Amino acid sequence: MRKPKMNDEDYPTTGHEWDGIREYDKPMPRWWLWTFYLCILFSIGYVVYYPAIPLINGATKGVLGYSSRAEVQGEIDRVNALNADIEKTLLATPMDDIAQNPELSRFASAGGGAVFRTYCAQCHGAGAQGGKGYPNLQDDDWLWGGDLAALETTIRHGIRHDADDDTRYSEMPKFGEILPQEEIKQIAEYVLAVSDQDHDVALAMLGKPLFMDNCSACHGETGLGDREQGAPNLADALWLFGGDRDSVVQTITNSRFGVMPAWQGRITDVQIKQVAFYVHQLGGGE
Amino acid sequence: MTTQTEQPPRLFEGREPVFPQRVSGWYRRLKWWLMIFTLGIYYITPWIRWDRGANLPDQAVLVDLANARFFFFWIEIWPHELYFVAGLLIMAGLGLFLFTSALGRVWCGYACPQTVWTDLFILVERWVEGDRNERIRLLRAKWSFRKARLRITKWVIWLLIALATGGAWVFYFADAQTLLRELFTGQAAMVAYGTIAVLTATTFLFGGFLREQVCTYMCPWPRIQAAMMDEDSLTVAYRDWRGEPRGKLGKAEGDCIDCMACVNVCPQGIDIRDGQQVECITCALCIDACDNVMEKIGKPRGLIDYCALSDEPLERAGATPKTIWQHILRLRNFIYFGLWSLIGVAMVVALFIRSDFSASIKPDRNPRFVTLSDGTLRNAYDLKISNQTGAAREFHLSIKTDDPLRLDLQGVDGMNITVPADETMHQRIYVFAKPEYETSRMDNAPIRFWVEDRASGERNHVDSFFAGDSK
Numbered sequence: 202m203r204k205p206k207m208n209d210e211d212y213p214t215t216g217h218e219w220d221g222i223r224e225y226d227k228p229m230p231r232w233w234l235w236t237f238y239l240c241i242l243f244s245i246g247y248v249v250y251y252p253a254i255p256l257i258n259g260a261t262k263g264v265l266g267y268s269s270r271a272e273v274q275g276e277i278d279r280v281n282a283l284n285a286d287i288e289k290t291l292l293a294t295p296m297d298d299i300a301q302n303p304e305l306s307r308f309a310s311a312g313g314g315a316v317f318r319t320y321c322a323q324c325h326g327a328g329a330q331g332g333k334g335y336p337n338l339q340d341d342d343w344l345w346g347g348d349l350a351a352l353e354t355t356i357r358h359g360i361r362h363d364a365d366d367d368t369r370y371s372e373m374p375k376f377g378e379i380l381p382q383e384e385i386k387q388i389a390e391y392v393l394a395v396s397d398q399d400h401d402v403a404l405a406m407l408g409k410p411l412f413m414d415n416c417s418a419c420h421g422e423t424g425l426g427d428r429e430q431g432a433p434n435l436a437d438a439l440w441l442f443g444g445d446r447d448s449v450v451q452t453i454t455n456s457r458f459g460v461m462p463a464w465q466g467r468i469t470d471v472q473i474k475q476v477a478f479y480v481h482q483l484g485g486g487e
Numbered sequence: 488m489t490t491q492t493e494q495p496p497r498l499f500e501g502r503e504p505v506f507p508q509r510v511s512g513w514y515r516r517l518k519w520w521l522m523i524f525t526l527g528i529y530y531i532t533p534w535i536r537w538d539r540g541a542n543l544p545d546q547a548v549l550v551d552l553a554n555a556r557f558f559f560f561w562i563e564i565w566p567h568e569l570y571f572v573a574g575l576l577i578m579a580g581l582g583l584f585l586f587t588s589a590l591g592r593v594w595c596g597y598a599c600p601q602t603v604w605t606d607l608f609i610l611v612e613r614w615v616e617g618d619r620n621e622r623i624r625l626l627r628a629k630w631s632f633r634k635a636r637l638r639i640t641k642w643v644i645w646l647l648i649a650l651a652t653g654g655a656w657v658f659y660f661a662d663a664q665t666l667l668r669e670l671f672t673g674q675a676a677m678v679a680y681g682t683i684a685v686l687t688a689t690t691f692l693f694g695g696f697l698r699e700q701v702c703t704y705m706c707p708w709p710r711i712q713a714a715m716m717d718e719d720s721l722t723v724a725y726r727d728w729r730g731e732p733r734g735k736l737g738k739a740e741g742d743c744i745d746c747m748a749c750v751n752v753c754p755q756g757i758d759i760r761d762g763q764q765v766e767c768i769t770c771a772l773c774i775d776a777c778d779n780v781m782e783k784i785g786k787p788r789g790l791i792d793y794c795a796l797s798d799e800p801l802e803r804a805g806a807t808p809k810t811i812w813q814h815i816l817r818l819r820n821f822i823y824f825g826l827w828s829l830i831g832v833a834m835v836v837a838l839f840i841r842s843d844f845s846a847s848i849k850p851d852r853n854p855r856f857v858t859l860s861d862g863t864l865r866n867a868y869d870l871k872i873s874n875q876t877g878a879a880r881e882f883h884l885s886i887k888t889d890d891p892l893r894l895d896l897q898g899v900d901g902m903n904i905t906v907p908a909d910e911t912m913h914q915r916i917y918v919f920a921k922p923e924y925e926t927s928r929m930d931n932a933p934i935r936f937w938v939e940d941r942a943s944g945e946r947n948h949v950d951s952f953f954a955g956d957s958k
Contacts, residue, residue: 228499230500230704231500232502232697340857340859438858438922
């Protein structure tokens with residue numbers, strides 16, 4: 202039979218009181234105690250099986266030898282094994298044919314995005330929008346060509362990367378050491394005229410023959426540039442180092458160009474193809 | 488009593504065993520039917536088939552986590568329509584408010600899984616070990632072959648019920664027929680076995696051993712509900728003005744003959760005559776028990792009954808209390824019901840007018856725009872079109888803007904894209920603004936994308952912005 206129930210008045214209180222409300226000191230339910238003991242048991246098992254107790258040179262290893270680094274490595278190995286086949290297919294597929302295979306192009310652009318964010322974003326920006334001195338890869342203006350083959354070559358061998366014999370190379374002379382300052386100013390006015398900007402017509406007229414003599418070999422007679430030599434198009438709206446009067450004078454006087462490392466040997470051939478494909482599909486690819 | 492207060496208080500208290508006695512009556516019958524109904528829904532639903540065509544599952548109710556779909560008979564919910572699920576949850580919440588305000592803890596007493604499964608486990612217990620008195624004797628008896636046999640039989644049956652309960656749960660998340668075969672051949676996913684193991688263990692422990700302690704100590708609902716009831720909420724109560732002073736039949740003035748029938752049938756192990764208690768789940772079995780006794784001794788039924796707090800002073804004074812319908816049909820319940828049905832109607836309307844394809848658009852944020860060599864600004868967008876039908880469809884894309892901006896689809900000739908059946912397709916699109924357009928100098932020019940189903944002409948639009956160069 203049931204024990205007679207204890208009346209509430211018979212229980213002691215904790216002695217705490219707020220506005221006349223007192224707190225009973227009733228016993229805890231026993232099952233609650235069991236869950237507490239279970240938790241202690243669990244924690245003992247946990248300490249035995251997993252790394253737990255910190256020591257001077259690391260922590261106890263646990264009988265399973267578990268480590269989160271090994272787990273990550275295992276995951277990476279698993280994914281690499283899963284990707285082995287498609288990587289082989291990618292290597293065997295010519296760059297221009299990748300887009301025709303939806304699975305391959307997804308793989309290439311996703312992997313290329315990861316490669317880009319790891320190795321390229323430092324200079325070209327996370328969105329490939331570039332910056333002053335670092336080309337914008339989203340636009341349609343390419344120094345060395347924007348088709349898939351050209352992109353792959355640029356990534357593989359770099360630009361002005363001395364250690365690579367096949368690197369893309371060109372260098373604009375410092376005209377500050379060759380021409381007097383007023384002639385440089387005249388050339389600059391002519392460049393402004395070519396690119397359809399406000400300019401001093403008289404000075405530009407004087408600059409035109411100077412441009413033909415000194416600049417047209419690389420930039421072309423109409424200033425359209427030459428991709429064989431990586432010579433920028435001076436007639437468009439895009440400028441790597443700025444297109445205002447001062448910037449143009451500065452560039453002619455001191456010559457400015459950047460360097461990009463060759464990625465061959467630093468990243469795998471698969472990664473090179475992936476990142477070339479990724480850059481190509483950003484919007485500016487040719 | 489006095490000796491207990493003089494002892495140092497105990498820190499922990501074991502469970503006081505409860506041996507609910509068999510009872511028959513109107514509420515007991517109602518509870519049996521509800522048990523059959525609720526358990527039936529739970530166990531049978533995953534096995535109902537519903538033909539949706541070749542490429543879709545034919546299970547009537549299915550939560551397809553891998554493909555992010557929820558199927559409910561003729562309704563298919565995609566992740567972007569999760570507001571239907573949110574609406575259902577709000578309706579469930581408001582429904583609980585409504586029922587609590589009108590009928591007190593009716594959810595606890597009749598429909599809560601803890602109550603239903605505990606009721607089932609007690610039924611098994613009674614079948615195997617006998618009714619209340621035999622069970623008390625068995626508990627006190629020394630361990631013997633008979634006791635062990637009865638105990639083990641009971642536990643095995645409990646465990647089988649628990650296993651079926653945990654097992655049924657996973658069928659809602661995968662094709663039931665395939666999964667059942669896989670479960671027995673050991674091919675099912677570890678998560679399926681793990682879920683079954685956990686739910687089997689909790690069902691077994693909660694229904695067999697913890698029982699009323701789950702309600703009293705673990706569940707927050709008794710505390711919350713107390714705040715939602717008022718003096719008109721119907722709840723199970725003892726008419727002490729009629730029953731007291733209690734005493735042996737013929738020797739006391741009150742109707743209560745202190746037969747303890749109400750206490751003996753209580754699955755929560757309480758005495759309803761002590762008044763409303765947090766332990767009481769209003770299962771109403773004490774009403775049946777007391778009514779049976781009142782009939783035997785020739786007194787009117789209803790010494791324990793569904794009453795509201797406001798009835799007490801009226802009944803004590805001999806006046807007629809409000810009827811049950813007067814208690815239920817009051818403003819507060821109408822408001823709850825109104826809100827509840829408003830959301831219900833809104834959801835049904837939304838369900839009928841929803842489109843069977845949807846589009847969403849995400850503009851590139853980095854960079855916001857790209858300047859091209861002729862000075863044209865280009866914005867890029869990620870367009871997502873979900874085709875929520877079982878057949879491939881062709882969609883035509885167009886834009887509406889103030890300036891005549893040009894639209895281009897990456898890798899696609901023209902403005903039509905085909906989305907395969909039951910799939911979401913990503914399409915990168917470009918919009919170009921010539922430098923002479925006002926749009927190219929605005930920070931955010933509104934732009935509307937229209938997606939039109941080529942076959943039916945049905946159109947959906949998504950609004951976005953064209954980012955220009957405002958410097």
